[in-house]
Amino acid sequence: MADLARVADWSAPYRAVIASRIRAQRSYPVSFGLDLFGSLLVGVTEFAEVWVIFHNVSVLGGLTFHAVLLVFGLSNLAFSAADLVVGHIDTLPTYIRLGTIDAFYLRPQPVLAQLMTSELSLRRLARIAVAVAALVAGLVTNDIEWSAAVVAMLLIAFVGGAVIFAGLFVCAAALQFFLINGAELTNSFTYGGSYASSQPASVFPSPLKALFGYLVPVVFTAYLPTLWLLHLPGPAGLPAWLAWFTPVAAAWVCLAAAQLWRWGSHHYQGGGG
Amino acid sequence: MLAGLCTNVVFGFIRAAILFAAIASAGGHLAGYSRGSMSAYVWLSQGLLGAVELSIQPTDVAERIRTGDIAVDFTRPVDVQGSYLAADLGRAAYTLIPRGLPSVAVGALTVGLVMPSSVLPYVLGLVSVVLGVSVSFFCRYAVNILGFWLVETRGVRTFYIVCATFFAGLFVPVHMFPAWLRVIADATPFPSILQSPIDVLSGRVIGDDAVRVVVIQAGWVVATCLVGRVLTAAGRRKLEVQGG
Numbered sequence: 001m002a003d004l005a006r007v008a009d010w011s012a013p014y015r016a017v018i019a020s021r022i023r024a025q026r027s028y029p030v031s032f033g034l035d036l037f038g039s040l041l042v043g044v045t046e047f048a049e050v051w052v053i054f055h056n057v058s059v060l061g062g063l064t065f066h067a068v069l070l071v072f073g074l075s076n077l078a079f080s081a082a083d084l085v086v087g088h089i090d091t092l093p094t095y096i097r098l099g100t101i102d103a104f105y106l107r108p109q110p111v112l113a114q115l116m117t118s119e120l121s122l123r124r125l126a127r128i129a130v131a132v133a134a135l136v137a138g139l140v141t142n143d144i145e146w147s148a149a150v151v152a153m154l155l156i157a158f159v160g161g162a163v164i165f166a167g168l169f170v171c172a173a174a175l176q177f178f179l180i181n182g183a184e185l186t187n188s189f190t191y192g193g194s195y196a197s198s199q200p201a202s203v204f205p206s207p208l209k210a211l212f213g214y215l216v217p218v219v220f221t222a223y224l225p226t227l228w229l230l231h232l233p234g235p236a237g238l239p240a241w242l243a244w245f246t247p248v249a250a251a252w253v254c255l256a257a258a259q260l261w262r263w264g265s266h267h268y269q270g271g272g273g
Numbered sequence: 274m275l276a277g278l279c280t281n282v283v284f285g286f287i288r289a290a291i292l293f294a295a296i297a298s299a300g301g302h303l304a305g306y307s308r309g310s311m312s313a314y315v316w317l318s319q320g321l322l323g324a325v326e327l328s329i330q331p332t333d334v335a336e337r338i339r340t341g342d343i344a345v346d347f348t349r350p351v352d353v354q355g356s357y358l359a360a361d362l363g364r365a366a367y368t369l370i371p372r373g374l375p376s377v378a379v380g381a382l383t384v385g386l387v388m389p390s391s392v393l394p395y396v397l398g399l400v401s402v403v404l405g406v407s408v409s410f411f412c413r414y415a416v417n418i419l420g421f422w423l424v425e426t427r428g429v430r431t432f433y434i435v436c437a438t439f440f441a442g443l444f445v446p447v448h449m450f451p452a453w454l455r456v457i458a459d460a461t462p463f464p465s466i467l468q469s470p471i472d473v474l475s476g477r478v479i480g481d482d483a484v485r486v487v488v489i490q491a492g493w494v495v496a497t498c499l500v501g502r503v504l505t506a507a508g509r510r511k512l513e514v515q516g517g
Contacts, residue, residue: 034428041435049444053291055451057298060291185276188283196287203294208286
């Protein structure tokens, strides 16, 4: 009980910030409604892109449309959960350019923690809804033998996947300390990674498989778990049993994110003035 | 610019891999595309993406309306819409050189493109690209000018970006759409922004068909330009700027 009380005590400021953000976003209901609708539309058109391809062919990279529902659902769920919690750290370049990041360094909390807890964009819930719908449809339409292992795999894929994407967001933000205005470059592995993860990785040529399989390990978020759930063999270099190593992939991304953030935040010299 | 190019190329490789797999799965041909012509579609669209600019920056006209700076634009002895068009055409021409051509070159060197061997498609293609950039500009301008009536344009901008990227044929060519979706796409100006210049440049449409595509683009230029002018005139009557 004492532990619980301590956690409640520790998280009180975060809960206060989040509650104020939620109130602020809901105080303009029309604007918030449009934001939600826009976010929903983003999810729906991303799904439509996949659907249009399967309108033309029945199998892509060894996966049927039903199987791809699982890949799309898992990858989008993990990405939009990470986006909801830490996606707003992509505003870091603005703070660096304006010099307002200095204020973050002066406060008695880690800079990264302050940035992560500064916002919670509720509109991103709409994309989570699209992802959940696709995932549920995938779980229902595929012939899955439910067992404890299946539930464990879904949990590992979701938590591990969200951690992987969150780590990639942190890596991207850390690089901004060096690149100043390099969001366009880091988009290639944050949004590019999200796009790649929602596709059957078997269609990629070997360099892309190595890139998204091991260096930026987004295939662990959806494609590998889907292969394991459906008892499908993976392509060369990406066997289905690797799905159980999703926590290892997540740990690798976290390690890279921590190191890059340390370098980046120490590299920063201040905006002057 | 180099950063943009790098991201452009990564997305190009992912898209090419997916669409090649779809073609292989369909038995070598899909919606009139072969592997080589699909490659041309992917890399031309990646190359043109920077120039036709499907997203809307909040720093455009909308921001000047919000701050009231638009009043300064109205007092200048040049047409407001025309001056922004000139600036945008210049921006587009600039992105083509460091970002557009290298993207196409990377595609040509790594996977190969099937491109026309005669001169005419390139000449007509250049016209088509200019028209595509113009349609894109007039659409973005019309959305931004809604700032006269809306305090926050982010919702409308998101809506526009999502519709424009999908119907312009950025991720999947419009030719792969099912018939009913194709009808909806053709009723919007968006295919004229990206799909049409690619079709003309890559020689997917040739001769009279190519001319017809360019004429349709010109029609959308006129239509979207008029919408922008009507909105500008209406907004100008409504505009009230404080201070002096």
